[in-house]
Amino acid sequence: MYPFVLATHNLVRWLVLTAAIVAIAWAVVGWLKKKEWTKTGDLTGAIFVGLLDLNVLLGLILYLFLSPITTQVVFANFGAAMKDNMLRFYAVEHIFTMLVALALAHVGRVLSKKASDAMKKHRAAVIWFTLSLLAIVVMIPWNRPLLPGLG
Numbered sequence: 733m734y735p736f737v738l739a740t741h742n743l744v745r746w747l748v749l750t751a752a753i754v755a756i757a758w759a760v761v762g763w764l765k766k767k768e769w770t771k772t773g774d775l776t777g778a779i780f781v782g783l784l785d786l787n788v789l790l791g792l793i794l795y796l797f798l799s800p801i802t803t804q805v806v807f808a809n810f811g812a813a814m815k816d817n818m819l820r821f822y823a824v825e826h827i828f829t830m831l832v833a834l835a836l837a838h839v840g841r842v843l844s845k846k847a848s849d850a851m852k853k854h855r856a857a858v859i860w861f862t863l864s865l866l867a868i869v870v871m872i873p874w875n876r877p878l879l880p881g882l883g
């Protein structure tokens with residue numbers, strides 16, 4: 733169960749990054765070229781936020797139940813874990829920043845749906861999805877395998 737969820741968490745990261753870039757690029761083009769807000773714009777945002785929801789859920793399952801890093805080491809002595817860079821990363825930095833990224837993505841989706849005109853919708857998607865993507869990129873553990881089974 734643990735290797736399967738970890739491998740899926742690893743792979744879905746690439747889908748999240750791709751979907752974020754597509755959703756942002758679509759909104760940038762719509763904003764700059766003053767295009768109408770179409771179903772495609774809505775769909776690209778929905779796919780990005782949906783995939784991010786999925787990876788956050790997998791991350792929480794790892795964090796709470798499956799990962800030996802948290803369940804066996806961090807939770808055994810949280811205070812001591814704070815003094816170790818790798819343990820502190822998974823104990824607080826990764827989870828906290830990814831939850832912020834999730835909130836930013838959801839704000840972008842709600843605002844781009846509620847905004848009164850197409851320009852504001854595109855602009856909301858560009859700004860909030862870009863902030864979310866930045867938080868995700870910064871907090872991905874790039875020292876871990878780029879694909880499951882690689883290293």
Ligand code: HEM
Nearest residue numbers: 742745748787788791792794795799800801827830876877
């Ligand atoms: C609340 C949200 C999240 C939590 C609680 C979480 C939790 C974790 C944990 C505990 C690990 C280490 C598992 C282990 O090695 O035993 C991990 C690894 C990882 N996380 Fe997250 N995660 C979250 C969100 C995300 C998101 C949104 C992404 C990317 C879009 C991501 C990408 C990764 C990657 C690439 C790894 C390394 C996987 C590997 O070594 O194969 N995480 N995460």
